[in-house]
Amino acid sequence: MAECVAASEAAIARAGELIREGKLVAFPTETVYGLGADASDEKAVARIFEAKGRPRFNPLIVHVADAQVAEKYVVFSAEAEALARHFWPGGLTLVLPRRADAKLSLLVSAGLDTVAIRVPAHETAQALLEAAKRPIAAPSANASGKVSPTQAGHVMESLGHSDLLAMVLDGGACRLGLESSVIGFPQGIPTLLRPGAVAREEIEAVLGGRLADADAAAGEAGRASPGQLESHYAPGAPLRLDAAEAGPDEVLLGFGPEAKSSMNLSASGDLTEAAANLFAMLRALDATAGGKRIAVSPIPMEGLGEAINDRLKRAAAPRG
Ligand code: TXA
Ligand code: MG
Numbered sequence: 001m002a003e004c005v006a007a008s009e010a011a012i013a014r015a016g017e018l019i020r021e022g023k024l025v026a027f028p029t030e031t032v033y034g035l036g037a038d039a040s041d042e043k044a045v046a047r048i049f050e051a052k053g054r055p056r057f058n059p060l061i062v063h064v065a066d067a068q069v070a071e072k073y074v075v076f077s078a079e080a081e082a083l084a085r086h087f088w089p090g091g092l093t094l095v096l097p098r099r100a101d102a103k104l105s106l107l108v109s110a111g112l113d114t115v116a117i118r119v120p121a122h123e124t125a126q127a128l129l130e131a132a133k134r135p136i137a138a139p140s141a142n143a144s145g146k147v148s149p150t151q152a153g154h155v156m157e158s159l160g161h162s163d164l165l166a167m168v169l170d171g172g173a174c175r176l177g178l179e180s181s182v183i184g185f186p187q188g189i190p191t192l193l194r195p196g197a198v199a200r201e202e203i204e205a206v207l208g209g210r211l212a213d214a215d216a217a218a219g220e221a222g223r224a225s226p227g228q229l230e231s232h233y234a235p236g237a238p239l240r241l242d243a244a245e246a247g248p249d250e251v252l253l254g255f256g257p258e259a260k261s262s263m264n265l266s267a268s269g270d271l272t273e274a275a276a277n278l279f280a281m282l283r284a285l286d287a288t289a290g291g292k293r294i295a296v297s298p299i300p301m302e303g304l305g306e307a308i309n310d311r312l313k314r315a316a317a318p319r320g
Contacts, residue, residue, distance in 0.1 A: 002026070002165040004156050007124040011169060016131025018166045019044075024051055026141040026155045027128050028171030029120040031091045031180050031197050032279070033149040034063070034138030035159065036128070045105040045137050051164040054144045059110040060137040061093050061180070062117050065129045070117050073102040073135065079190055079207060083183060086206045089121035091176050091197030095184035108137045118180055124171040140179060141168075147233050147286075147315070150174040150279045177276035178307050183211070195307035197275070232314040233279075235286035235294065239316035243295035251289055253281060255297040265297075271304040278308055282315065 005011045007028070015025045022044040025036050035051065037044035039062045049057060064070050067084045074096035076084065083094060098104070098115045109115055120126065129136060140148040141155045149155045152170035159165050181196035183203065191212040192200060204211055245260065246252035254261035256269040263281050265274035285294050296312055299305050 002156070002160050002162065002168050004152055004160070004168040004170055007127075007169040007171040009127075011167075012124065012127045012131050015128055015167055015169055016133070019128070019132040019134055019136065022047070023166040024048065024164055025128070025166055026149075026152075026159070026168040027125055027138070028122055028152070028169065028174060029063075029125045029138075030122045030175045031120075031178060032174055033141040033152065033155050033168075034061075034125070034136075035141035035155075035165070036063070036136040036138040038132070039063075039105055039108050039135040039137035040103050041134075042105045042107060045107045047164050048137060048139060049107070051159060051162050052139060052142070052144045054139075057107060057110040058139075059112055059114075059116060060108045060139050061182075062104065062108055062115055063120055063125065063129065063136045063138055064117060065126060066119055069135070070119065073099055073104055074115050074117055075099060077185060077188075080185065082206055083203065084119075087198055087203075088119040089126070090119070091121075091178075091180040092203070093118040093180040093182045093194075093196075095182060095193060104135065105137070114184070116182060122171065122175075124169055128169065145232055145234055147235055147279050147282050148179060150177045150276075154280075154283060173276075173280070175276065177279060178304065178311070181307070195310045197304075197307070199303040200306055201303065232317075233282075233311045234315050234317075234319060235282045237286050237289040237291075238293045239312065240293055240295045241312055241316050242298045244297075246295045247293075249291075250293045250295040251285055253285055253294055253296045255299055259297045261297075265299075265308075271300070271302070271308065274299065275304045275308055278311065 095116045142158045176197040181198040182194035184193045193214045252261035254264040
């Protein structure tokens with residue numbers, strides 16, 4: 001059983017030691033909680049896949065303290081540098097060519113010649129990076145295919161029983177509540193591999209041009225972002241999307257002032273608030289649905305609505 005402790009200075013120092021010993025520590029970021037391990041330790045990274053029960057080796061995001069550290073592991077293009085300067089620290093991940101001399105586990109790249117890298121803004125994540133003195137590989141801290149955790153209690157529910165997880169640092173609820181946006185450059189073209197915490201429009205404004213879509217980039221190499229499985233982020237209860245109202249065997253997850261529901265992603269129709277509430281409300285409804293289906297109000301396809309609709313579509317997909 002993992003211990004769940006408030007993210008005090010002493011707890012973070014101990015968590016840093018655990019990371020250096022090759023153990024797993026869950027920690028808060030501004031997006032979701034991550035399941036962290038020393039990204040330079042092959043065995044520690046392998047434990048992440050084991051603890052999550054990932055069906056195959058999807059590549060992981062490597063977290064570092066700043067862009068200067070990132071340069072030890074990946075090669076920045078001018079566009080990548082502009083994005084890093086504008087959005088780091090924050091909810092944006094860049095998939096960049098892996099340096100030949102990068103002292104990183106091979107499993108974090110899962111056989112690709114790229115590394116996904118991110119500088120988190122959360123003070124606990126930053127303090128942990130400093131205490132561990134290591135790059136930290138971290139997927140969302142949930143069992144594979146399930147809803148991502150936005151509170152320490154969610155991590156305990158999902159992975160707390162695992163002997164592989166040494167510690168959960170409790171830093172309260174995640175501010176953004178959605179995973180980072182993942183940008184790659186297949187064939188040199190800036191591409192939105194996963195919509196997430198930073199809206200497409202903001203990224204396009206910095207690039208001064210449109211982001212390509214992952215589907216177009218997938219090509220013969222298969223998925224550009226291997227983690228984008230069809231069924232993902234799935235609660236136990238089935239979902240029905242774009243619902244005007246709930247049927248007799250349904251509970252409604254509403255959005256906007258019109259929705260007649262006990263749970264509303266944002267009664268004022270604010271997409272940032274809806275993103276922050278999404279995973280916690282799916283969990284809460286799932287726990288009380290009692291065999292009912294979850295009907296979800298339509299969410300506009302603008303700003304963070306793109307990422308919210310992406311997660312809802314996957315949560316509603318047929319289970320594999
Ligand atoms: O907000 C987040 O991104 C959270 C926090 C903990 O940082 N992490 C997270 O990690 O969501 P994970 O492992 O659940 O998702 C990583 C995504 C997956 O879709 C994966 O396929 C993609 O990034 N990815 C990682 N490395 C990649 C690479 N080298 N090339 C393409 N896609 C990559
Ligand atoms: Mg995940």
